[in-house]
Amino acid sequence: xxxxxxxxxxxxxxxxxxxxxxxxxxxxxxxxxxxxxxxxxxxxxxxxxxxxxxxxxxxxxxxxxxxxxxxxxxxxxxxxxxxxxxxxxxxxxxxxxxxxxxxxxxxx
Amino acid sequence: xxxxxxxxxxxxxxxxxxxxxxxxxxxxxxxxxxxxxxxxxxxxxxxxxxxxxxxxxxxxxxxxxxxxxxxxxxxxxxxxxxxxxxxxxxxxxxxxxxxxxxxxxxxx
Amino acid sequence: xxxxxxxxxxxxxxxxxxxxxxxxxxxxxxxxxxxxxxxxxxxxxxxxxxxxxxxxxxxxxxxxxxxxxxxxxxxxxxxxxxxxxxxxxxxxxxxxxxxxxxxxxxxx
Amino acid sequence: xxxxxxxxxxxxxxxxxxxxxxxxxxxxxxxxxxxxxxxxxxxxxxxxxxxxxxxxxxxxxxxxxxxxxxxxxxxxxxxxxxxxxxxxxxxxxxxxxxxxxxxxxxxx
Numbered sequence: 001x002x003x004x005x006x007x008x009x010x011x012x013x014x015x016x017x018x019x020x021x022x023x024x025x026x027x028x029x030x031x032x033x034x035x036x037x038x039x040x041x042x043x044x045x046x047x048x049x050x051x052x053x054x055x056x057x058x059x060x061x062x063x064x065x066x067x068x069x070x071x072x073x074x075x076x077x078x079x080x081x082x083x084x085x086x087x088x089x090x091x092x093x094x095x096x097x098x099x100x101x102x103x104x105x106x107x108x
Numbered sequence: 109x110x111x112x113x114x115x116x117x118x119x120x121x122x123x124x125x126x127x128x129x130x131x132x133x134x135x136x137x138x139x140x141x142x143x144x145x146x147x148x149x150x151x152x153x154x155x156x157x158x159x160x161x162x163x164x165x166x167x168x169x170x171x172x173x174x175x176x177x178x179x180x181x182x183x184x185x186x187x188x189x190x191x192x193x194x195x196x197x198x199x200x201x202x203x204x205x206x207x208x209x210x211x212x213x214x215x216x
Numbered sequence: 217x218x219x220x221x222x223x224x225x226x227x228x229x230x231x232x233x234x235x236x237x238x239x240x241x242x243x244x245x246x247x248x249x250x251x252x253x254x255x256x257x258x259x260x261x262x263x264x265x266x267x268x269x270x271x272x273x274x275x276x277x278x279x280x281x282x283x284x285x286x287x288x289x290x291x292x293x294x295x296x297x298x299x300x301x302x303x304x305x306x307x308x309x310x311x312x313x314x315x316x317x318x319x320x321x322x323x324x
Numbered sequence: 325x326x327x328x329x330x331x332x333x334x335x336x337x338x339x340x341x342x343x344x345x346x347x348x349x350x351x352x353x354x355x356x357x358x359x360x361x362x363x364x365x366x367x368x369x370x371x372x373x374x375x376x377x378x379x380x381x382x383x384x385x386x387x388x389x390x391x392x393x394x395x396x397x398x399x400x401x402x403x404x405x406x407x408x409x410x411x412x413x414x415x416x417x418x419x420x421x422x423x424x425x426x427x428x429x430x431x432x
Contacts, residue, residue: 006187013194017201018208022261025164026151029144030260032171033357036137036144037253043134044246045238045426047371056133057184061193063140064175064186067168076165078172079114085169086121093125100126102369130369138368141249145361152354153318153346155263210261222403229410233417234424241380242367245360248387252353252360259350272349273400276391277409279356280402283388292381294388295330301385302337309341316342 007072010065028070035062115180118173136178143170223288226281244286251278331396334389352394359386 004012014020039059042049049056071078092105101108112120122128147167150157157164179186200213209216220228230236255275258265265272287294308321317324328336338344363383366373373380395402416429425432 006190009191009194013198016203017206019206019210021208022210024155025157026155027261029148029151030256030354033141033144033148033361034253034257034260036141036171037250037357040137040141040246041250043137044250045243047132047134049133053182057182057189058193058196060175060178060182060184061189063144063171064179064190065193067172067175068190070168071172074161074165074168076168081165081169082114082172082176083117085166085173086117088166090121095124098125098127100129102127102130135369138246138364141253142361142365142368145249145358148354149358152358153351222406225407225410229414232419233422235422235426237424238426240371241373242371245364245367249357249360249364252357252387256353256357259353263348263350265349269398273398273405274409274412276394276398276400277405279360279387280391280395280406281409283384283391284406286384287388290377290381290384292384297381297385298330298388298392299333301382301389302333304382306337311340314341314343316345318343318346 006068010068010072014069023069023073025070025073028066028073031066032063032070035059035066039063114176118176118180122177131177131181133178133181136174136181139174140171140178143167143174147171222284226284226288230285239285239289241286241289244282244289247282248279248286251275251282255279330392334392334396338393347393347397349394349397352390352397355390356387356394359383359390363387 014023039056039062042052042056042059068078071081093108097108098105122131147164147170150160150164150167176186179189201216205216206213230239255272255278258268258272258275284294287297309324313324314321338347363380363386366376366380366383392402395405417432421432422429
């Protein structure tokens with residue numbers, strides 16, 4: 001494992017291949033959807049996907065990679081935007097009303 | 109910003125609401141696809157999405173959050189699986205053959 | 217081309233393979249998302265997809281096939297639900313306010 | 325119900341609003357993915373979606389509508405491409421090997 005951050009590793013990978021030109025926000029958004037569906041394909045006919053856990057993990061890594069690339073393109077830090085969004089979600093789903101329920105906030 | 113890791117923040121959020129029961133790998137995979145499409149919706153009719161950058165960032169945060177939850181459920185570290193997958197991708201896309209081209213590796 | 221309707225052709229295909237057991241509404245909904253992403257993959261890095269039109273058409277056929285299977289499972293006619301939804305959409309997008317604009321109805 | 329075909333109804337709807345300019349193959353492909361995810365959202369936390377069947381049917385109609393628009397844009401007939409693809413799928417999944425199994429053809 002490298003001492004560089006994931007962001008720096010990804011930047012180096014992209015720059016060495018001159019791929020930044022393809023990484024418009026729109027293309028990265030399409031890519032996230034495409035990889036998300038490849039992940040979902042492991043559950044297409046079955047709620048469990050046990051026989052292919054390594055492949056599953058790699059599809060998840062693909063989703064994360066495009067999401068990190070988009071974050072970098074937008075100039076934001078992935079973990080920071082998650083924490084900021086989490087604060088918002090907490091107030092939309094107060095514990096006393098949402099405990100043990102998957103109901104969407106606008107129907108709670 | 110908290111001193112807790114994002115993983116720990118997410119775990120606390122989920123536990124307080126007793127939501128782990130809903131977070132099967134399959135449900136999280138569906139959730140990633142659903143949030144990815146909400147992100148894509150910002151580019152549905154237009155390659156740029158300038159008027160709604162804050163919303164765009166929040167949709168991206170949602171994708172990342174479900175991806176982190178799935179990683180935790182699978183017992184893997186999000187950044188580590190990205191770095192491991194990156195090593196594989198590097199060998200599939202050698203710089204000399206892939207530079208400046210978006211061609212898929214099996215057609216290079 | 218057969219004299220049977222597409223619905224009947226699909227039913228025969230599924231029955232001969234004893235596949236109805238896999239075609240729950242949920243599994244068909246996942247399948248539609250998966251095939252939709254394979255279609256989108258033709259536009260991942262490029263707004264045009266000219267070199268692969270036959271493949272593109274087959275991906276579109278896959279989306280349509282799972283959508284027809286879900287309609288049959290729900291007991292509705294695909295073309296009739298399209299026409300009924302079209303009536304609703306017409307009233308949400310009156311011609312005088314929506315002409316030449318891709319703005320969503322709730323922002324018109 | 326009209327005497328016009330669904331294709332003609334959709335064409336009239338689009339032309340009255342001057343929306344053909346937005347209906348590039350790429351934008352329609354994105355739209356199919358977006359609507360497919362809205363359909364999937366009904367099954368996000370639960371394999372059944374009984375309480376919202378009317379909404380479910382309308383999401384399915386949206387998927388079908390964008391798929392029909394893309395077919396028209398590509399100059400093909402939706403039901404004919406389904407039947408042609410079905411012939412291919414039949415030979416990839418011979419009944420004797422695929423009966424009662426959801427295994428993908430390349431692993432049969």
